[in-house]
Amino acid sequence: VSWLEKTKETVASEAVKHVKDGFIVGLGSGSTAAYAIKELGRLICQDKIQVKGIPSSSQAKKLAVNAGIPLTTLDEHPLIDLVIDGADEVDKELNMIKGGGGALTREKIIASASKQVVIIADEKKFVEKLGSTFKVPIEVLDFAFVTVFKEIEDLGGLPVLREGNGKVGPVVTDNGNYIIDVDFGPINKIKDLNQELKLLPGVIETGLFIDLADIVYLGKRDQITKLEK
Ligand code: A5P
16 A cells, blocks of 8 residues: 555544534545545444434445445535545645545535535645646536636636546536636635636536635645644
């Protein structure tokens, strides 16, 4: 097992320590969040704590079912106690780019509905400025994607329609929409950019997660750094 996989597992275990008996827990997506789901399942089975999960994607749902985590919905629990999720980039203000796994919309809804958001990632995700190493994923209605493409170019971005592996053509999200990955370069005014993008008709959600994370555990080769709001 590589140090990277080990570190993902370590930060995931650290995050799961925030889970208390009776909690409703938002389950993030991606390879790091997958370790947290596994660990939470172990805790539920071994320590018999009462926890219910709300998955942010079909991936998280499948992993949670396999791990033995009872599931619930936002309809039943519109207020969540804790979300554990990964990230694609994190800055020192704990703002993030997410959506590498295409689950950004549900992830953002769950994070916004949660009292506490704990993010887990390896140190390579930490950047001075968002947009330096990762494009901004944007979920769009397929009907609107060409128009949105043009408007994003007018905003100075370089958009690419996300295409799948194992299927020709665009990736279709769990919500039935397309994903556009946009290269804006290092972003100076993330709040302004997020607002401009959200105002484009056809844009469902952006992968810019601003003021949502409370704690970030960054895994390094031999230690974990905890960043807090
Ligand atoms: C999923 O849509 C993303 O927001 C993930 O949180 C992100 O891609 C992190 O994934 P890894 O933990 O696999 O890097």
